[in-house]
Amino acid sequence: MVLSAITYTRGALRILDQTKLPHEEHWDAIYSSSDAWHAIKAMRTRGAPAIAIVAALSLAVELETMKLSAVGEEVAAFVEEKLGYLVTSRPTAVNLGTAARELVGVVKGAVRDARGEGREASGEEVKEAYVQAAEVMLEHDVRDNERIGEFGGRWILGLVGEGAGGDGGRVSVLTHCNTGSLATAGYGTALGVIRYLHQNGLLERAYCTETRPYNQGSRLTAFELVHDQIPATLVTDSMASALLQQKGASSNIQAIVVGADRVARNGDTANKIGTYQLAIVAKHHGIKFLVAAPRTTIDLSTKSGDDIVIEERDGKEVTMIKGPRYDGVNLDTSVVEQVSIAAPGIDVWNPAFDVTPHELIDAIITDKGVVERREDGSFSLYEIMDQVPPSSATVPHES
Known part of the structure; x- marks a missing residue:
């Protein structure tokens, strides 16, 4: 059974507090957009798709439980204001901004449609339009992730041919940060690719990086891999080069698969810090x-x-580390301590993300298919987005 980090029913939302993982599974109730903003900012929920889903559903819960204005236009204005506030929680991931724009369009559309019928929309029908749209986003995220897993898994197998992997037809994959059920509504993106390979008996081993300084790999990805009984090995970020240099099991690594918080028009990709160096390796x-x-x-x-825009976070994430007490023999999960691991007074630079140039990316796996880098080194993303590229007469060629 795949791990879930978001539970939702109409009017009720809970999230698994990821700051307490892997040693404690604690669920937080989210009652409002303010609750969600603080949960996202504190990284109790994280991952670009999950951030968007939690933000959207938090406002759905708030609308269900608050005393609504009877005037639909006022409810639409309230929704737009709250979504604008939620977008400020973490600026780098684009999913939240995209979801917010779509949902603002939904409530404005409800107001506009009512006027087209010669009446004013009620607050209740605008609320219902919003809540239904947010719930559809939740459903689509899981479905889209499963598609990503299959498209990516089949593409990787195509590198060696179906059934022609280095170990009985199986392949190994290295991944970075956390891109599974904890970072999405379910199944995962890059980790979804690994899940697909494993579920179809095609995965030899997954390798996950520690992902300093917040340790999403060692805390969260490793937690998911163990939970799903996927054969996996944890390495520190600085071991990736040596791992790919090794002979034996790791020599069957066919790909490094990562997630994304924003993919630019030319294919440049912002993802968790450390992604760029993996692309170079x-x-x-x-x-x-x-x-x-x-x-x-x-x-x-x-x-x-x-x-x-690259988010920069508190330097204490680099100079401090938190976990349950260990006495050399036993792990006491009832006592969580934070300890210093750096020289007091040292300056810290702590960007949460870096940008990998598109020239270093071989393919982008989406819920609609795989977009490969073209021979000239560029990506064409308009078709996968069901959009027509701007005229070359008005927009310079981008490579």
């Missing part, structure tokens, strides 16, 4: 480097990675 070793992301993560309005 993959290039050196001749390993395919793949980005797995739903189309909601592709931002055609952002020309390149130069235009992506």
Whole structure:
């Protein structure tokens, strides 16, 4: 059974507090958009798709439980204000902004449609339009992730041919950060690719990085892999190059698969810090480097990675580390301690993300299919987004 980090029924939302994992499974109730903003900011819920889903559903819960205005236009204005507030929780991931724009369009559409019928929309019908749209987003995220898993798994197998992997037809994959059920509504993106391979008996081993400084790999991805009984090995971020250099089991690594928080129009990809260096390592070793992301993560309005705002976080995430007490023999999960691991007074730079240039990315796996880098080194993302590229007469060619 695949792990779930979001539970929702009409009027009730709970999230698994990921700051307490892997040693404690604690669920937080989310009653309002304010609750969600603080949960996202504190990284109790994280991952670009999950952030968007939790934000959207939190406002759905708030609308269900509050005393609504009878005037639909006022409810629509309230929704727009709250969604704008939620978008400020974490600026780099595009999914939340995309979801917010779509949901604002839904409530404005409800108001406009009522006027087209010669009446004013009620607050109740605007609320219902919003809640239904947010619930559809939840359903679609799980479905889209499963598609990403299958498309990506089949693409990787195509590198060696079905049944022609290095170990009885099976392949190994390296991944970074957490891109599974904990980062999405369910199943996962890059980890969804690994799940697909495992569920079909095609995975030899998954390798996951520690993902400093917040340790999403060692805390969260490792937790999911153990939970799902997927054969896996944890390595520190600095071991990736040595791992790809090794002979034996790790020599069967066919790809490095990562998630994304924003994919720019030219294919440049913002993802968890440490992704860029893995792309460089993959290039050196001749390993395919793949980005797995739903189309909601592709931002055609952002020309390149130069235009992506990179969130910087508190330096204490680098200089401090938190976990349950260990006395050398036993782990006491009832006592959580935070300890210093750096010289007091040292300056810290702590960007949460980096940008991998599109030239280092071999393919982008989406819920509609795999977009491969073209021979000229560029990506064409308009078709996968069901959009027509701007005229070359008005927009310079981008490589």
